[in-house]
Amino acid sequence: MTATTEPGRGRGRQVLFDETARQQYLAAVADGMRLGEAAAHVGVSINVPRRHARTDTAFAARLDDARTQGKKIRDDRIPHSEAHYNNQQCRHPDCRARAREGRAHRRQTAAEPAPVAELRDARAESPISFSLLKAS
Numbered sequence: 001m002t003a004t005t006e007p008g009r010g011r012g013r014q015v016l017f018d019e020t021a022r023q024q025y026l027a028a029v030a031d032g033m034r035l036g037e038a039a040a041h042v043g044v045s046i047n048v049p050r051r052h053a054r055t056d057t058a059f060a061a062r063l064d065d066a067r068t069q070g071k072k073i074r075d076d077r078i079p080h081s082e083a084h085y086n087n088q089q090c091r092h093p094d095c096r097a098r099a100r101e102g103r104a105h106r107r108q109t110a111a112e113p114a115p116v117a118e119l120r121d122a123r124a125e126s127p128i129s130f131s132l133l134k135a136s
């Protein structure tokens with residue numbers, strides 16, 4: 001590790017986003033933090049890394065990599081579910097199983113005309129019970 005010997009400007013604002021901060025920022029982004037969160041994490045405004053990426057192509061490339069990695073990590077943190085299967089095209093065994101269960105459940109409920117049948121029975125019964133009641 002080399003000690004950062006910044007030219008003595010004396011004001012300190014320029015070293016806000018020094019190499020150490022850049023590395024921490026990129027690590028945070030790669031770990032799945034949003035750009036704003038990562039900037040806050042190293043104590044700079046969201047505009048500082050953005051501006052820096054515009055002038056420093058090496059940093060911009062590293063940031064790109066970090067963002068790709070971070071996005072993957074964020075996606076991996078989403079719990080496996082039927083929605084994950086449908087929206088993220090996840091083909092993890094858990095997601096496949098949930099999606100299969102979901103489809104089976106919808107088929108089953110669609111094939112059950114039970115409430116309608118009960119209603120029909122009740123209607124068919126009532127005139128009889130009504131007439132019996134009247135006849136007694």
Ligand SMILES: [Zn+2]
Nearest residue numbers: 080084090095
């Ligand atoms: Zn999944």
